[in-house]
Amino acid sequence: xxxxxxxxxxxxxxxLEIELEDGSLVADAIAVAEGDPLxxxxxxxxxxxxxxGEVVDxxxxxxxDDRLEFYRPLRMDPMTARRQRATNRQKPPNQTQTPxxxxxxE
Numbered sequence: 001x002x003x004x005x006x007x008x009x010x011x012x013x014x015x016l017e018i019e020l021e022d023g024s025l026v027a028d029a030i031a032v033a034e035g036d037p038l039x040x041x042x043x044x045x046x047x048x049x050x051x052x053g054e055v056v057d058x059x060x061x062x063x064x065d066d067r068l069e070f071y072r073p074l075r076m077d078p079m080t081a082r083r084q085r086a087t088n089r090q091k092p093p094n095q096t097q098t099p100x101x102x103x104x105x106e
Contacts, residue, residue, distance in 0.1 A: 001064035005033050007042050009072070014038055020062065026051075027058040029068050047071050 001024070005016045016039055018032050026049055033039040048071040049056055055071075062068065 001062070003029055003062050003065070004067045005029060005039065005070070006067060007039065007044070007047075007070040007072075014042070022064075024062050025058065026056055026060045026062060026068060029062060030058065042070065044070055047073065 001020055001022055003018055003020055003024075005018060007014045016033060016036055018029065020028060020032065030044050030049075033044055049058070050069045050071060051060070051062070051066050053069070
């Protein structure tokens with residue numbers, strides 16, 4: 001059976017189609033990917049995995065035409081990132097006065 005492996009980085013998405021025996025597990029697909037020159041450089045065992053967006057473990061059986069996705073670890077908690085973006089949007093831009101913009105003095 002054919003299975004597509006996908007690992008996405010911000011700037012590029014790596015894809016690899018592999019042939020596995022029926023009844024193969026996610027762990028089997030990872031082992032095959034680790035032998036590929038491109039995928040062997042990626043932290044496949046340190047990431048989470050999913051099939052079509054559903055998180056799975058390494059003992060999950062694969063089906064023909066599955067898309068096995070390798071998930072990168074988060075750099076920051078999504079809620080913390082959202083709060084930081086909201087805080088940055090609320091700050092007024094740093095305005096500097098030029099001499100011709102100085103307030104009138106009496």
